[in-house]
Amino acid sequence: MKREILAYRRPDGSVGVRNYVLILPIDDISNAVAEAVEKIVNGTLAIPHPYGRLQFGKDLELFFKTLIGTGLNPNVAAVVVIGVEPKWTCKVAEEIAKSGKWVEAFWVEGFGQLRTIERAARTAVKFVEDATNLKRETVDLSDLIVSLKCGESDTTSGLGANRVVGRFTERFLEMSGTVLFGETTELTGAEHILIQRIKSEQERQKFIRMFDEYQQLVKSQGVDLLGSQPTQGNIAGGLSTIEEKALGNLQKIGNTMVDGVLEPAERPPAKGLYFMNTSSAAAEAVTLFAAAGAAIHLFPTGQGNPIGNPIVPVIKITANPKTAQCMFEHIDVDVSDLLRLKISLDEATERLFSRVVETACGRFVKAEILNHREFVPTKLYPSA
C-alpha cells in the first residue's frame, strides 16, 4: 500500500489535504458579510450558519470550540473571522492565531456592513495570494486524522461498506494513523461490545457516562425513537431494529481497540483510535470531526446520502449495487462486488485505500464536485 501523499504541513505540524482561505462568520447576522467577501474574492470559502447569538454555558462553549476547531483544521490555510461585535470575534481569531495560522478579525459594529466587506476582502486577497503560493510536500499518510460516520445505512452497510472501512481502520492504525468515530445514539444494542474494546478503565467510564446521558435524555422526553431510529430509509433498506443498525455501524472500526473517548469537537491528544460523543446526524457529526482536526472523512452509505463538508473531503463508499448505479454521482468507491463474494474484503479495502491516497493528493470527491458544504454546528439546548 502506498503510504506517501502530497499534502500541506501547517505551522502547528498538522497535515491537511486541502488549502482553503476560510471566511468564518461568528454569528448568523454576519453571514451576509462573509458571503459577500466570498463572492468578490476568488479562492475564498464562506461557511454561513444560523447560530452565535445569546448562547450560554456548555452550548456556547461547544459553539466556540466548533468555530475555533474549524479554523484550526489542517485543510485551512488562513481564516478571515467576521462577527457583529469585536469581543467574541477577536476571541475566536486569537485562539486560531495561536497555531501560527494566518488569521484576521473584522466586526461590523462601528464600521457598517459595506466598509467591513471592503476591509475583510482586502485581507482575503492577501491570504489567497499567500495560500495559493504554498506547496504540497511529501508526507506519510498516517499523519492525517481520518474520521468515520455512515449514513442512510441499510443491511449492505454492515455486510459490505462498513466492513471495508473497518479493515481500512485496522490497517491505518497499524500504520500509526489517527481515526475518529462517534454516533452515540447509534451504538444502542452494540454498546456492550464497544465498552469491552476501550483500552483503559477511565476512558471506559467516560464512555458509559456519555452513553447513559443520552439514554436518559431519550427517556426523559418520553418519546418513542422507533420511526426515527432506524430511519425510514434504513427500514426501506432492510434494517429492522436499532440493535441491528448498531451492530452494522460498529463494523466501521473493524477489530480494533479504542485509545480514548472525546467530548464533541475535542482534538485527539495523541495518535490512535478515538470515540467522540456526537449526534448520529451526518452533517453535525462530520462538522464536529472536522473541528477536531479530521482531514478526510470516510462515509459508507447504503441507500445513498449526498452529505459533504465545506473543508473536509467526504469519501462515499457503498456496497449496495442499486445505489452504486442509481446514485452514481454521489459514490466515490463502489464495493458492491463484495456482496456477491466476487472480491475479497482485502481487495475491496485496497480500492478504498487507493482512493484515500488520491483524495489526499488533491483529487476531488463527488461531494466536493457537487458543492456539498454542510456546516452544521451542534446545538445543545435553546438560546437565552
Next chain:
Amino acid sequence: MVDFLVHRDGDHVGVAVRDIKKNEHVSGKTVDGQFSYELDAVQDIPLGHKIALRDIQKGEKIVEYGEIIGVATDNIAKGAHVHVHNIRSLRWG
C-alpha cells in the same frame, strides 16, 4: 455466486444480496465464505432484507452478527421475510 450472506454461522437470519422471489431455491454463505446454506424462499425477499434460516417461534430472540438484534413478534417460518412486521427491538419500543 450467492443469493444471501450470513454474518456469523449460527445466526437466525441471512441477508438477501439480490431481489429473491417466492419459491426460489437459494444458496448463501457466511461473509468469510466458510459456511454454506441452502433453502427455499417462501416469500419475496428484497435485496438487503432478511431471510429466516430456520423456523423462529414468537417471543424468541433473533440472532444476527452472533448477537441479539430483537425479538420475534410472530412465528416465522424458515425461508420467510424477517422485517419490522415480525421483529421488534428489545431496547426502544
